[in-house]
Amino acid sequence: MKRSYALETLSWEHHNGLVLVFRLEQGMQFDASVEEIKRYLLHVWQTALLIHIDLEEKYLMVPEYLRDLKDYLQQMQGDHQIFAEMMKKLNKMKSEQEIRNLIQQFSEKLKTHIRFEERELFPAFEKMLTRVEAKQLGEKLHEVHKPIDLSWPNEFWKRKNGSEQ
Numbered sequence: 001m002k003r004s005y006a007l008e009t010l011s012w013e014h015h016n017g018l019v020l021v022f023r024l025e026q027g028m029q030f031d032a033s034v035e036e037i038k039r040y041l042l043h044v045w046q047t048a049l050l051i052h053i054d055l056e057e058k059y060l061m062v063p064e065y066l067r068d069l070k071d072y073l074q075q076m077q078g079d080h081q082i083f084a085e086m087m088k089k090l091n092k093m094k095s096e097q098e099i100r101n102l103i104q105q106f107s108e109k110l111k112t113h114i115r116f117e118e119r120e121l122f123p124a125f126e127k128m129l130t131r132v133e134a135k136q137l138g139e140k141l142h143e144v145h146k147p148i149d150l151s152w153p154n155e156f157w158k159r160k161n162g163s164e165q
C-alpha cells in the first residue's frame with residue numbers, strides 16, 4: 001500500500017532502518033569485526049535512529065491521537081525504550097559473543113518494530129486522521145525531515161573476496 005503524504009517521511013526513514021538491518025546481518029555473516037559493527041550501529045543510533053524515534057514520539061504521541069490509538073502508541077513507545085536500553089548495554093559491552101548476540105537481537109527487533117509501524121500503526125493512523133489533520137501532520141514532518149546518511153568509511157557489509165561487489 002502506498003504511504004500517505006502525512007507519514008511518508010517516516011516510511012522513508014523505515015527504509016533506511018531496513019538497510020541498517022541488512023548491513024548488520026551481512027556484516028555478521030561475512031565475519032566483519034564485531035567491534036566495528038558495534039561502532040557503526042552506535043553511530044547510526046545517535047545520528048539517525050534516535051532522531052526518528054524522537055519525531056515519532058513528538059508528533060504521533062499527542063493527546064488527540066492517544067485517545068484513539070493508545071494501545072498502538074504505547075506499544076511503539078515501549079519498543080523505543082527497549083531499543084534505548086539495548087544501546088546503553090551495547091555501549092558498555094566488552095565480550096565479543098555478547099556483542100554479537102545483542103546486535104542480532106537488536107536487528108530482529110528493529111525489523112519487527114518497523115513491520116509493526118508500517119503494517120499496523122500507520123494504517124490505523126491513516127484511517128483515523130481527518131483530511132486537515134493529515135495535511136498538517138504531513139507538512140510538519142516534511143519540514144523537519146532530513147535525509148539520513150548511513151555511510152561508513154569501511155563497507156564491512158560487503159563480501160571481501162566475492163565477485164558480487
Ligand SMILES: [Fe+2]
Pocket residue numbers: 053056076080113117
Ligand atoms: Fe518507531
Ligand SMILES: [Fe+2]
Pocket residue numbers: 010014052056114117
Ligand atoms: Fe518508526
